[in-house]
Amino acid sequence: MSSVFGTNIKLSVFGESHSREIGMTLDGIPAGEKIDLDELQRFMERRAPGRDPRSTARHEDDIPEFISGIKDGVTCGTPVTAVIRNKDVRSQDYDDMKNVPRPGHADYPAHVKYGGNEDYRGGGHFSGRLTAPICMAGGIIKQILSRKGITAEARVDEIHGIQITDEDSYSKAMAEIDAAREEGDSVGGIVSCVITGLPAGIGDPMFGGVENVISQAVFGIPAVKGIEFGRGFDAARIKGSENNDPFTVDEHGKVITEGNNHGGVLGGLTSGMPVTFRVAFKPTPSIAKPQKTINYETGEQEELVIKGRHDPCVAVRAVPVVEAAAAIAVYDLLLGR
Numbered sequence: 515m516s517s518v519f520g521t522n523i524k525l526s527v528f529g530e531s532h533s534r535e536i537g538m539t540l541d542g543i544p545a546g547e548k549i550d551l552d553e554l555q556r557f558m559e560r561r562a563p564g565r566d567p568r569s570t571a572r573h574e575d576d577i578p579e580f581i582s583g584i585k586d587g588v589t590c591g592t593p594v595t596a597v598i599r600n601k602d603v604r605s606q607d608y609d610d611m612k613n614v615p616r617p618g619h620a621d622y623p624a625h626v627k628y629g630g631n632e633d634y635r636g637g638g639h640f641s642g643r644l645t646a647p648i649c650m651a652g653g654i655i656k657q658i659l660s661r662k663g664i665t666a667e668a669r670v671d672e673i674h675g676i677q678i679t680d681e682d683s684y685s686k687a688m689a690e691i692d693a694a695r696e697e698g699d700s701v702g703g704i705v706s707c708v709i710t711g712l713p714a715g716i717g718d719p720m721f722g723g724v725e726n727v728i729s730q731a732v733f734g735i736p737a738v739k740g741i742e743f744g745r746g747f748d749a750a751r752i753k754g755s756e757n758n759d760p761f762t763v764d765e766h767g768k769v770i771t772e773g774n775n776h777g778g779v780l781g782g783l784t785s786g787m788p789v790t791f792r793v794a795f796k797p798t799p800s801i802a803k804p805q806k807t808i809n810y811e812t813g814e815q816e817e818l819v820i821k822g823r824h825d826p827c828v829a830v831r832a833v834p835v836v837e838a839a840a841a842i843a844v845y846d847l848l849l850g851r
Contacts, residue, residue, distance in 0.1 A: 517644075519730065519731055520542070520842070521846055521850060522542055522846050523540065523541065523542035523543065523842070523845060523846050524541040525538060525648075525651050526538065526541075527644055529639070529643075529644065529647070530635070530636070530641065530643075530644075531600075531636030531637050531638055531641035531643040532600060532633070532635040532636045532638075534599070535599050535600060536598050536644060536646060536647055537596055538647035538648070538650050538651050539593050540594040540654065540655075541593040543589050543654070543655075544589065545590055546588060546591075547589040547657075547658050548657075549584055549588070549589065550657060554650070557649065557652075557653040557838075558577075558578065558653060560649075561831055561832075562646070563576075563825075575598075575599075577598065577599075578596040579596060579599070580595070581595040582595045594654065598646055598647070598650070600643075610821070611818075613811050614807050614810070614816065614818050615807055615808070615810075616805075616807065616820060617799060618797075618800075619637060620637065621634055624638065625810065637736075640736060641736065642825075642828060644736070645736070645835040648835055648838050648839060649835055649838045651842055652834075652835075652837065652838020652840075652841045652842050655838075655845045656838070659844065659845060662711065662848075664709070664711035666707060666837045666840040667710075667837065668706065668707040668708075668834070668836040670687070670703055670704070670705055670829055670830060670833060671703075671705060671706040672687075672703055672704040673687035673691060673701060673703040673827060673830075674687070674690045674701035674702065676690055694826050698802030698803045699801050699802075700797040700798035700800075701827050702827070702829060703795050703830070704792055704793065704794050704829065705793045705832055705836050706791070706792045707790070707791055707792075707837065707840050708790050709788060709789040709844060710788045712778070712784045712789060712844065714769070714783070714784055714785055714786035715851070716784040716847050717779070717782045717783045717784055718783075718850075719782045719783070722850075723779070723781070723782020723783070724779045724789065724847060725791075726782065727846060728789075728791065728840060728843040730843070731842050731843040732793055732840070732843075735835050735836070735839060736828075737795045737796050737798070737832070739794050739796045740793070740794035741791055741792070742791060742792050743776075743779055744775050744776045744777025744778070744791075745775040745776075746792065749775060758775070759771035759772060759773040759775050759776055759787075760772045769786065770787060774787050777789060777790045777791060778790060789844075793832075795827075795829040797827070798824055798825050798828050800820050801824075803819075804818070805817070806818070
């Protein structure tokens with residue numbers, strides 16, 4: 515299956531942007547884990563559309579309906595399956611796009627892969643709408659991890675080149691989003707995430723490393739184009755003497771490092787320091803400006819103006835999705851330690 519993640523747990527995501535419902539099945543969660551459904555709903559609402567003037571105008575309740583795996587707020591040990599009803603769809607907005615792929619979207623390669631049978635409405639299975647099931651799974655796992663003293667917290671670091679360090683820079687970044695929307699355009703951004711509470715030695719060398727597993731989960735989020743851990747690409751611009759983090763022992767006798775350029779991961783294994791990474795999100799490809807595309811039937815180039823409701827910057831609503839992906843990956847790693 516294309517939408518399955520995990521080795522020790524298995525997460526499968528199903529549905530399309532304009533299908534009757536979307537959902538997920540999370541297999542491998544042990545029995546007896548208490549899940550606060552109110553807390554889960556609050557987490558879901560951080561991602562839900564239509565809650566912010568800078569997000570899409572599409573408004574969905576995003577209330578999980580559990581079909582199996584949780585009884586009286588406690589996991590049963592069987593696969594946890596839940597759905598979310600799609601209620602605010604306007605499929606007619608995509609009638610003119612059946613034969614013209616949208617630039618920057620998966621429309622064309624999906625058309626080739628599925629022989630023209632793909633659900634193109636709202637991006638179908640490639641839509642950011644499918645991050646809601648990721649948040650369902652991640653929201654459940656975040657609660658389990660919190661009881662183990664492990665947290666995954668993300669924030670927006672940068673919008674269209676504007677680094678957010680204080681209230682003034684935040685206001686400038688939001689103004690940049692507003693300006694792009696007024697122009698019928700969009701902007702990208704960077705989301706950072708910090709995972710705390712992981713002991714040293716989690717993960718595997720080479721292909722089963724912490725960075726590998728987190729990256730696989732994070733790249734399941736549409737619009738992600740890059741990820742870096744610790745100092746990331748900047749480490750290639752400095753010397754080893756600058757990049758290496760000296761080891762020391764804290765007042766409790768725990769081995770730590772004086773810095774964290776390595777982002778909490780060495781050789782694919784956790785070092786005991788916070789795991790830090792940053793994720794690059796491309797600008798939303800659905801924009802109101804005229805764009806050049808081709809027509810499948812005529813084989814000729816033509817102009818396309820995209821209708822519909824879209825986020826001018828997906829990075830803003832992606833923050834809880836990054837947390838969810840990180841939590842899912844970390845839990846999978848913990849179960850395999």
